Amino acid sequence: xxxxxxxxxxxxxxxxxxxxxxxxxxxxxxxxxxxxxxxxxxxxxxxxxxxxxxxxxxxxxxxxxxxxxxxxxxxxxxxxxxxxxxxxxxxxxxxxxxxxxxxxxxxxxxxxxxxxxxxxxxxxxxxxxxxxxxxxxxxxxxxxxxxxxxxxxxxxxxxxxxxxxxxxxxxxxxxxxxxxxxxxxxxxxxxxxxxxxxxxxxxxxxxxxxxxxxxxxxxxxxxxxxxxxxxxxxxxxxxxxxxxxxxxxxxxxxxxxxxxxxxxxxxxxxxxxxxxxxxxxxxxxxxxxxxxxxxxxxxxxxxxxxxxxxxxxxxxxxxxxxxxxxxxxxxxxxxxxxxxxxxxxxxxxxxxxxxxxxxxxxxxxxxxxxxxxxxxxxxxxxxxxxxxxxxxxxxxxxxxxxxxxxxxxxxxxxxxxxxxxxxxxxxxxxxxxxxxxxxxxxxxxxxxxxxxxxxxxxxxxxxxxxxxxxxxxxxxxxxxxxxxxxxxxxx
Numbered sequence: 001x002x003x004x005x006x007x008x009x010x011x012x013x014x015x016x017x018x019x020x021x022x023x024x025x026x027x028x029x030x031x032x033x034x035x036x037x038x039x040x041x042x043x044x045x046x047x048x049x050x051x052x053x054x055x056x057x058x059x060x061x062x063x064x065x066x067x068x069x070x071x072x073x074x075x076x077x078x079x080x081x082x083x084x085x086x087x088x089x090x091x092x093x094x095x096x097x098x099x100x101x102x103x104x105x106x107x108x109x110x111x112x113x114x115x116x117x118x119x120x121x122x123x124x125x126x127x128x129x130x131x132x133x134x135x136x137x138x139x140x141x142x143x144x145x146x147x148x149x150x151x152x153x154x155x156x157x158x159x160x161x162x163x164x165x166x167x168x169x170x171x172x173x174x175x176x177x178x179x180x181x182x183x184x185x186x187x188x189x190x191x192x193x194x195x196x197x198x199x200x201x202x203x204x205x206x207x208x209x210x211x212x213x214x215x216x217x218x219x220x221x222x223x224x225x226x227x228x229x230x231x232x233x234x235x236x237x238x239x240x241x242x243x244x245x246x247x248x249x250x251x252x253x254x255x256x257x258x259x260x261x262x263x264x265x266x267x268x269x270x271x272x273x274x275x276x277x278x279x280x281x282x283x284x285x286x287x288x289x290x291x292x293x294x295x296x297x298x299x300x301x302x303x304x305x306x307x308x309x310x311x312x313x314x315x316x317x318x319x320x321x322x323x324x325x326x327x328x329x330x331x332x333x334x335x336x337x338x339x340x341x342x343x344x345x346x347x348x349x350x351x352x353x354x355x356x357x358x359x360x361x362x363x364x365x366x367x368x369x370x371x372x373x374x375x376x377x378x379x380x381x382x383x384x385x386x387x388x389x390x391x392x393x394x395x396x397x398x399x400x401x402x403x404x405x406x407x408x409x410x411x412x413x414x415x416x417x418x419x420x421x422x423x424x425x426x427x428x429x430x431x432x433x434x435x436x437x438x439x440x441x442x443x444x445x446x447x448x449x450x451x452x453x454x455x456x457x458x459x460x461x462x463x464x465x466x467x468x469x470x471x472x473x474x475x476x477x478x479x480x481x482x483x484x485x486x487x488x489x490x491x
Contacts, residue, residue: 001053009053016057017089021072024468029075030445031067038067069448074466074473078450080252080281081388081465084315087375091368092315101361105350106342108364112351115142115366118373119320122308125378126286129299132322134351140322141329141356142365146280147198149305149321152329152358154202154244157274157302158187159332161243165272184208188235189244192223192258194251196278199244209240217455220411221254223247225262232270244274247301249294250282253452253461255413257282260297267300274328275301280319282414284311284465285389288382302328311465313372313384318365323356330355388465389415391474395462398478405485409459416463418454424489431458437485444484447477 001009041063071082102111119140123132132138143149166183167176187208191199192215203210213231215221232242245267247258260277267273277298283306285291298304305321308314323329334355344350354360376384392415399406399419407430409418420430421437438451438460452461460481464474 005053009057012057016061021468024070024073025075025473027070027073028445029070029073029448030442031069032445033067038063072466072468074464074469075447075477076466077462077464077477078448080310080463082310082316083313083465083467085313085372085375085467087371088313088315088368091371095364095367098364100364102364103354103360103362104342104352106344109350111364111366112353114370115353116140116351118366118369119322121373122287122320122369123322125381126283126306127289127292127295128286128304128322129295131299131324132304137326138322138324139326139351140320141353142362142369143305143319143321143357144317145319146196146278146305146307147201148358149303149319150198150246150276150278151202151205152321152333152356153274153276153303153305153323154189154199154206154208155358156323156328156332157244157276158206158208160274160328161187161241161272163331165241165243183241186239186241187243188240189246190228190231190235190242191246192221192227192248192251192256194221194223194253194256195246195248196252196280198278199246208243211235215256217410219259221251221256221454223258223263225259225264225266228263228266232266232273242270242273244276246276246278249277249279250414252281253454254410254418255282255416256410257294257413260295260301262297264297264300274303277301277304279304279306281307281310284308285385285414287312287378288385308369308372311385311388312381313376313467314369318369321356326356333357384467388469391415391464391469391471392417394471395464395474395478398475402482405482405489409454409457414463415465416461418452418459418461420457420459421485421489431456433488434458434460437481437488440484440488441481446480 070076072084100108100111102108105112116134116139119142120134123140130136132140134140143152162180162183166179170176170179184207189199189203189208189210190213193212194215200210211231213223213227215223228245235242247260247263249257263275267275286295303321303323305319308318308320309316353362392412396412396417399417400408405422406419407422409420421434423430423433435451435458438449441447441449450461452459
């Protein structure tokens with residue numbers, strides 16, 4: 001493909017993308033294909049001769065697009081939103097054009113420096129404590145996902161604990177190595193039973209134990225200080241070494257918010273426990289000042305992560321991790337063979353983000369964040385959050401208006417409504433009926449929803465954060481869910 005062929009193809013692709021978004025509400029939200037469909041449509045080997053772009057584009061439209069689930073659709077109400085926007089797409093285009101692995105500053109200075117700047121902008125807009133800014137001992141770094149952020153911080157926490165709480169008690173290297181080896185198998189990480197499974201998976205990767213702390217409905221399923229204290233004491237009584245804790249600002253199932261102030265008090269006598277805040281979805285709301293009270297107590301935590309790629313108009317991937325002390329990451333993750341070193345890096349005047357993450361290479365993800373921030377401004381981002389929250393509240397009111405058919409399982413938060421279908425006849429449970437309704441909704445592919453179990457209750461979750469969402473679309477979604485529910489209640 002020569003430059004002029006690329007120009008024609010790029011123009012056509014932009015037209016295709018614009019038309020896609022103009023018709024997205026009309027498209028079936030979930031792909032109507034069977035497993036293995038694509039293998040039957042494509043050749044078994046790669047082409048040996050060059051092919052025309054028009055033919056490739058046509059095959060993309062005929063074979064690939066029908067196998068896509070349309071996450072940007074107003075009828076996509078599952079999991080959590082995964083937004084994109086036109087300026088974000090443009091950022092990806094430029095990032096691909098200037099492609100580089102960007103593992104250190106000299107790879108492309110602008111890649112590193114823009115990342116530092118936009119993450120500082122975001123931290124200030126969200127009201128994060130100053131310890132998470134780059135002009136302190138901490139700073140921000142873009143990770144691939146909130147799960148990756150948990151793995152990264154857990155590895156740093158493990159090494160910090162083994163160094164500061166274990167090895168520091170001994171004088172010789174032999175004693176230190178023996179003590180560290182003995183302690184590794186006793187390390188334990190905590191999270192609540194509502195916390196995303198990322199912490200459990202990170203513990204598997206880091207080779208440590210994991211304990212889920214029980215939460216209770218009378219506390220709105222939030223992790224409390226007393227529960228943390230009890231878990232730490234029980235772990236120590238069993239010979240374990242607590243070293244890591246994930247608290248959530250918006251849990252996956254119900255958007256519960258853990259009690260950060262209480263947790264900080266409970267862990268005050270355990271300074272070697274790394275405390276991490278997972279605000280993957282709900283953290284986006286912090287760009288609005290009226291939600292920043294949720295940050296009370298976060299100044300006592302070691303790290304904080306939120307995903308712009310969920311609710312804040314930046315396409316996947318753009319997970320923003322902040323740490324209080326960047327030295328903790330660098331000490332755990334820095335490896336500096338000669339081919340990765342440069343005089344600028346050795347001077348200590350620049351950041352090399354390869355030392356802040358698990359992979360070596362990294363993409364120019366800050367560019368799309370910069371484009372979005374400048375195109376929308378803080379005001380536009382706030383309007384997006386408030387608009388989608390209003391749409392979520394509208395749906396919740398519709399569900400609550402039909403208490404004869406639906407029951408709210410947990411208080412609606414951050415645009416998420418979690419509910420059950422109420423049985424109309426004896427012998428049927430709300431759990432079995434709700435599952436039938438959820439399965440039918442997804443089988444019919446008019447909407448796409450996900451389910452969750454909350455303290456034994458099988459629930460339907462509905463959340464919308466799409467820029468394309470409207471109150472009209474959510475009213476239609478409610479009417480469809482009501483129709484399906486009423487029919488299933490009578491069968």
